[in-house]
Amino acid sequence: MSIAELARAELRALQPYRAAQQVESTIRLNANEAPWSSCADRFRRPLNRYPEIRPGSLAQALGAYFACDPSRLLVTRGTSEAIDLLIRAFCREGIDNIVTTTPTFSMYGHYATVQGAAQRTVETLPEDDFEIDVDAVLEACDEKTRLIFICSPNNPTGTLVSRPALLDLLARRGDRSAIVVDEAYIEFSGEPSAVELLDRHPNLVVLRTLSKALAFAxxxxxxxxxxxxxxxxxxxxxxxxxxxxxxxxxxxxALRSSVIDEAQGRIAEIMAERERLMTAMTSFHFVETVWPSAANFFLLRVDKGDAVIRRARDNGILLRDFGDSLPNCVRVTVGSEAENDRLLELFAEIDRGKS
Ligand SMILES: Cc1ncc(COP(=O)(O)O)c(C=O)c1O
Incomplete structure (x- = not known):
């Protein structure tokens, strides 16, 4: 069975919106557009015309970049929209559920709530470096679990799900759920994308974004x-x-080869800066734990998390906390070398007890 059969029946039958035809060198009186271009229009294609209903050239270019046939790819407004579309397509209000690990990216639960779907969570533990337990994920599923979200590297912990663990989950859950692997940060891991598994695993869906490694948020x-x-x-x-x-x-x-080459260099810089920051963090007495990370951020546990966040804010540096869900934990995004130096100076001051 195809996992598409798990989607809501009324949506499986839905036809896409029929857009007005767009034909070059014709007089276009079929789409209620303006016949003139605004003096504020600075784009290569005239803004008085609607864009293509789906950007074909972009699907081609993104397919080439992500090594995926364009017929198996939809271009979305960030992966946030893809998460929303998947949950709306697969989950019946008040009936179906999604399974996620916790802590993880909050948007899965957010869009589940919007759709009236339940979220079942599987805890990952700090003492296990937040590693995923495939048995526990499978136990959390029932016959109404339509989607399992696996965030790898995971936000906010930075944990990468190993290839054997993913293959195990794909094999054991089979076509009873779609396994959605969110790879927003995969470029910073140095590991291959799960896109290469799509041919062999018809229950797999992969999300990629231009927001992080390519710097186009x-x-x-x-x-x-x-x-x-x-x-x-x-x-x-x-x-x-x-x-x-x-x-x-x-x-x-953004997808021109020179721009991608530039991004490759920047990704290497961010990975090197991540290692520099993480190593430095271990020398501060108030930093209790630095968890391994495969992303462009890492998670720390500190003494008095609120005070550290406040102190950073007072010094013009924003860090992220997670309230009671991860007490005293601080997520640090790797910045530029100069920004990271500022953070390290401040942490050294906190460490010396200077107010
Ligand atoms: C794990 C994860 N997935 C998806 C997103 C959303 O990314 P996008 O900008 O592509 O919507 C984020 C954003 O922070 C994220 O952390």
């Missing part, structure tokens, strides 16, 4: 990749013209 562009039938359903429910002309042109530029 402001453009809002990501992709969901999976079985063709699943992509067809997501395509039918995504808003028409979801990717605006400015975004399409910006992402076309």
């Amino acid at each position: 402001g453009a809002r562009c990501g992709t969901v990749m999976g079985p063709v039938e699943v992509i067809r359903i997501l395509n039918a429910i995504q808003a028409p013209y979801a990717m605006s002309t400015p975004v399409v042109e910006c992402v076309e530029d």
Whole structure:
């Protein structure tokens, strides 16, 4: 059975919105567009015209970049939109559920709530470096579990799910749920993407984004990749013209080889800075634990987390805390070398007890 059959029946039958035809060198009186271009229009394609309903050239370019056939890929407004689309497509309100680990990215639970789906959580433990327990994930599932979200590297812990653990989960859950691997931070791990498993694992869906390693968070562009039938359903429910002309042109530029080459160099710098920061952190007395990380951030446990966050804020540095869900834990995003130096100076002051 295809996992597409787990999707809501009414959506499996839904046809995509029929957009007005767009044909070059014609007089276009079929889409209620303005016939003139604004003097504020600075783009390669005229903004008085709607963009393509789905950006074909972008799907090609992203497919080439992520090594995925474009027929198995939908371009989305960040992976956030992909998470929302998946939950809306698969979960019936008040009936179905998603399974996630905890702590993890809060958007899975957020969109489950929006859709009226339950979230079942499987705790990962600090003393195990937040490693995922596949048996526990499988035990948390029932016959109404439509989606299992695996965030790897995980936000906020930085934990990478090992390939054997992922393969085990894919094999043992089979076609009873879609296994969604969110790889927002995979470039910082040095490990291969699960995209290469798509051919052999029809229950796998992979999310990738341009927001992190490629430095295009402001453009809002990501992709969901999976079985063709699943992509067809997501395509039918995504808003028409979801990717605006400015975004399409910006992402076309982002995928030029020189820009990708630049990003590769920056990824290596961020990984080196991550190691420098993490090593330095272990020398501070008030830093109790530094967890391993495969992402562009890492998680610390400190003495008096609130005070550290406040002190950083007072010095113009924003760090992230997670309240009672991870007491005294602080997530640090790896910044530029100069920004990281500032953070280390401040931590050295805190360590010396200077107020
Ligand atoms: C694990 C994870 N997935 C997805 C996202 C959303 O990324 P995007 O900017 O592609 O919507 C984030 C953002 O922080 C994230 O941490």
